Amino acid sequence: xxxxxxxxxxxxxxxxxxxxxxxxxxxxxxxxxxxxxxxxxxxxxxxxxxxxxxxxxxxxxxxxxxxxxxxxxxxxxxxxxxxxxxxxxxxxxxxxxxxxxxxxxxxxxxxxxxxxxxxxxxxxxxxxxxxxxxxxxxxxxxxxxxxxxxxxxxxxxxxxxxxxxxxxxxxxxxxxxxxxxxxxxxxxxxxxxxxxxxxxxxxxxxxxxxxxxxxxxxxxxxxxxxxxxxxxxxxxxxxxxxxxxxxxxxxxxxxxxxxxxxxxxxxxxxxxxxxxxxxxxxxxxxxxxxxxxxxxxxxxxxxxxxxxxxxxxxxxxxxxxxxxxxxxxxxxxxxxxxxxxxxxxxxxxxxxxxxxxxxxxxxxxxxxxxxxxxxxxxxxxxxxxxxxxxxxxxxxxxxxxxxxxxxxxxxxxxxxxxxxxxxxxxxxxxxxxxxxxxxxxxxxxxxxxxxxxxxxxxxxxxxxxxxxxxxxxxxxxxxxxxxxxxxxxxxxxxxxxxxxxxxxxxxxxxxxxxxxxxxxxxxxxxxxxxxxxxxxxxxxxxxxxxxxxxxxxxxxxxxxxxxxxxxxxxxxxxxxxxxxxxxxxxxxxxxxxxxxxxxxxxxxxxxxxxxxxxxxxxxxxxxxxxxxxxxxxxxxxxxxxxxxxxxxxxxxxxxxxxxxxxxxxxxxxxxxxxxxxxxxxxxxxxxxxxxxxxxxxxxxxxxxxxxxxxxxxxxxxxxxxx
Numbered sequence: 226x227x228x229x230x231x232x233x234x235x236x237x238x239x240x241x242x243x244x245x246x247x248x249x250x251x252x253x254x255x256x257x258x259x260x261x262x263x264x265x266x267x268x269x270x271x272x273x274x275x276x277x278x279x280x281x282x283x284x285x286x287x288x289x290x291x292x293x294x295x296x297x298x299x300x301x302x303x304x305x306x307x308x309x310x311x312x313x314x315x316x317x318x319x320x321x322x323x324x325x326x327x328x329x330x331x332x333x334x335x336x337x338x339x340x341x342x343x344x345x346x347x348x349x350x351x352x353x354x355x356x357x358x359x360x361x362x363x364x365x366x367x368x369x370x371x372x373x374x375x376x377x378x379x380x381x382x383x384x385x386x387x388x389x390x391x392x393x394x395x396x397x398x399x400x401x402x403x404x405x406x407x408x409x410x411x412x413x414x415x416x417x418x419x420x421x422x423x424x425x426x427x428x429x430x431x432x433x434x435x436x437x438x439x440x441x442x443x444x445x446x447x448x449x450x451x452x453x454x455x456x457x458x459x460x461x462x463x464x465x466x467x468x469x470x471x472x473x474x475x476x477x478x479x480x481x482x483x484x485x486x487x488x489x490x491x492x493x494x495x496x497x498x499x500x501x502x503x504x505x506x507x508x509x510x511x512x513x514x515x516x517x518x519x520x521x522x523x524x525x526x527x528x529x530x531x532x533x534x535x536x537x538x539x540x541x542x543x544x545x546x547x548x549x550x551x552x553x554x555x556x557x558x559x560x561x562x563x564x565x566x567x568x569x570x571x572x573x574x575x576x577x578x579x580x581x582x583x584x585x586x587x588x589x590x591x592x593x594x595x596x597x598x599x600x601x602x603x604x605x606x607x608x609x610x611x612x613x614x615x616x617x618x619x620x621x622x623x624x625x626x627x628x629x630x631x632x633x634x635x636x637x638x639x640x641x642x643x644x645x646x647x648x649x650x651x652x653x654x655x656x657x658x659x660x661x662x663x664x665x666x667x668x669x670x671x672x673x674x675x676x677x678x679x680x681x682x683x684x685x686x687x688x689x690x691x692x693x694x695x696x697x698x699x700x701x702x703x704x705x706x707x708x709x710x711x712x713x714x715x716x717x718x719x720x721x722x723x724x725x726x727x728x729x730x731x732x733x734x735x736x737x738x739x740x741x742x743x744x745x746x747x748x749x750x751x752x753x754x755x756x757x758x759x760x761x762x763x764x765x766x767x768x769x770x771x772x773x774x775x776x777x778x779x780x781x782x783x784x785x786x787x788x789x790x791x792x793x794x795x796x797x798x799x800x801x802x803x804x805x806x807x808x809x810x811x812x813x814x815x816x817x818x819x820x821x822x823x824x825x826x827x828x829x830x831x832x833x834x835x836x837x838x839x840x841x842x843x844x845x846x847x848x849x850x851x852x853x854x855x856x857x858x859x860x861x862x863x864x865x866x867x868x869x870x871x872x873x874x875x876x877x878x879x880x881x882x883x884x885x886x887x888x889x890x891x892x893x894x895x896x897x898x899x900x901x902x903x904x905x906x907x908x909x910x911x912x913x914x915x916x917x918x919x920x921x922x923x924x925x926x927x928x929x930x931x932x933x934x935x936x937x938x939x940x941x942x943x944x945x946x947x
Contacts, residue, residue, distance in 0.1 A: 231285065233273035234260055237322035237330065241310075243272055248288045255297030259289040259332040268292070268332045270321055272303060294336040299510070301564060302527040308560060309525075312916075314855075314923060314940040315550045323550045324525035326506045327499040338504050340489075340513050342372040342403025343389055349397040362388060372403035380486040407458050408487040412451060413598070419445050422592040423452045429568045430456070430532065435559055435589045437539075437580050438572040441830070442801020443765075445598030446572045447477075450535050451484050453570070458488060458515050462532025465509075465561075466518045467554055469541035471496050472739050472759055477518055477537075485516065493519030493526060521546060521554035524561070534562045539571035539580060540794055545945045553943060574801055574832070575794040578843065581836050582850040597805065605772070605803040605810030607828045609819040619715035620707035625773050625813055626719055632771045633723045633752050637808060639771040640754045641712055642761065642799045646729040647671035647680065648711045649704030652690060656699035661690070667896040672704050674714070675731065684898040707776060713755050720753065728756035761799035772803045774814040781821060784893055785946060786848050789823055793835055796827055849943070853912045855919065856944040857905040857926075861936045864891060864901040870929060870936040871905040877925045884909045884918045893947050900937075904947060 230251050233243040246260055252271045260269045266289070302324075310320040322330050329335060345366070355362035361382035368381055378385035392398040415423065426436055426449075440446045454464045466481075468474055471494045478492050491505035491514035508514035512529030519526065521544050536544070536555050544554040555571065562569035571580055571589070583589040597603060615622045620643075632639045651669040652661040661670040663681040670679035672690065680687045693700045704711070713727045726745065733739060745751050746766055754760065754769075780792035796814070804810020816824060826835035844851040857874055859867040871889035878886055885908050892902040909915035923940065930936075 234269035235318040253297040341400040374405035434568040440594030443597040444594035457532040469543035488515040493523040524554040534569040540577040637770040638768040643775040645708040647708035648674040650706040654694035657697040856941040860900040870933040
């Protein structure tokens, strides 16, 4: 054993520890290895070279092989993983493997992709090449007289991959080393606010500086990003851009690729095949991708020479992972910027209260964009339609129908926003009041008319609707309320000849769905869009002049203290889609509570005033961001079992002064997928004090599993819902 060395290996298992193995020679930290584990094989990552003193050498197993031709995972990436695992109280092995692309989680070797450029061979110079009438081929052929990067070739013609493969086989092109030049297409002229924002952030290059870019909808935040990216690329560095939703990625990728046609760009999101994601991840790590755009998991992407991080729509709840490793990508991005010593820009028209509080405390610096970038564009007029004394036709008030008809006649685009997919939220018995409920969840089954089935949007259960009421036998069952499918049906009948397009998770499942939608909308092939909150974020439809909001009142009186903040952000964002070009915008909101302060702030476009009022309420109640929270979540076959575990956990706690425990309490959705759920909340006005308490308390909870075998439990640091 004397010539063997011991290494610490992280493995993808739910244990808060690493494992000691023997190797024939020293292995670099960050090296992926194949190791024996519990009778099988696992992929592991070497995270330390120190053997645990309490493990006898003769009991250690051997590392079977080092897997990769690529270098070890970089030190700053592993440091990020260690921080994430410690802060979010998650097993380090699971945190590490959650951050890796799928192929790197499996025990198979990886290698750098071939990123060389392309150029005509000497033999090709003796040929005439494609004729001028074949415009795409002709343009690509002549561009290949000089070394051409793959991204540049694709910018010339979408046929480039097939043509390059063909010409390579024919000996007409060859692979060459090519450093792509920085090519920047001309952008619009900045207004003084945009220019000031660019100069302020650029002045902080080379040091950690968190900036809140607080810009109204349509104020040109993306153009500010592009100007900053141009400067970062010119300095030979990379930019990481995080967006909240996968459907925003193609739009941004296309816009960034138009501005920087020669710059390799990596897009990272869940819609990619494993090979595509791995190629983009490796290109970011190697440094060949100058721009990296992705959803929340992209926050972990290693970058060789990062110079700037951007988080677009930083307020959006999609940045918080809600299961397993429950991290918040925006907060990790801020930590990464500090780690790398670079500025970070958090952009939003409705900043999160956490970011507003950080500005007030002096931790962030604020940049304001108070007017729309398009010279003639102004914020839309917001009007409230009081529906308390109005007869609704399929959920639509007459003033709303009249406004839609007027836009169709004027050939202007309208958007009807209803944040419920399906046909109706529930089917009800007109005799006894029975409602279609999910047998596995504390939720209703939603009627989908397209497949004529009832669906649970939480656990995925679905069934055919009953022919009669299960309780009283009455055959008169009716859909209650409106979803996107019902509004679509109603508008097709109310607006004869109008071209209606519904956009929700049921219609955008295909990989190319969003491209088809953009093509139709920007081609003037749509009169009325109907959509859920996925239409409220970041989309730019210049012809959109009217937004109609339905069924928003349900968000006013939720038991979740964040509900008002979320609803105001949703409505402000969807309202901001209107009037972004020359046509004035109008927003109509149907409501039974027109006097509510939230709606009054919406009418006045008073984002700052609403945030101030919400912050005052949070501080008075001791809620985040005035305090910090950790939720211990438990689920079991019965609520009693889950609550008993949490009671036992609370009994083991010895909270110091300034740390309080509340609960246990049932979750807002108490039953999910046949499991009853509850949580115990730990709160403190001081983050350090809270985490010091967790250091002492959480190890004690591990011993509870033996006495509560039917209970699954987890830790959620900085929870966003209950």
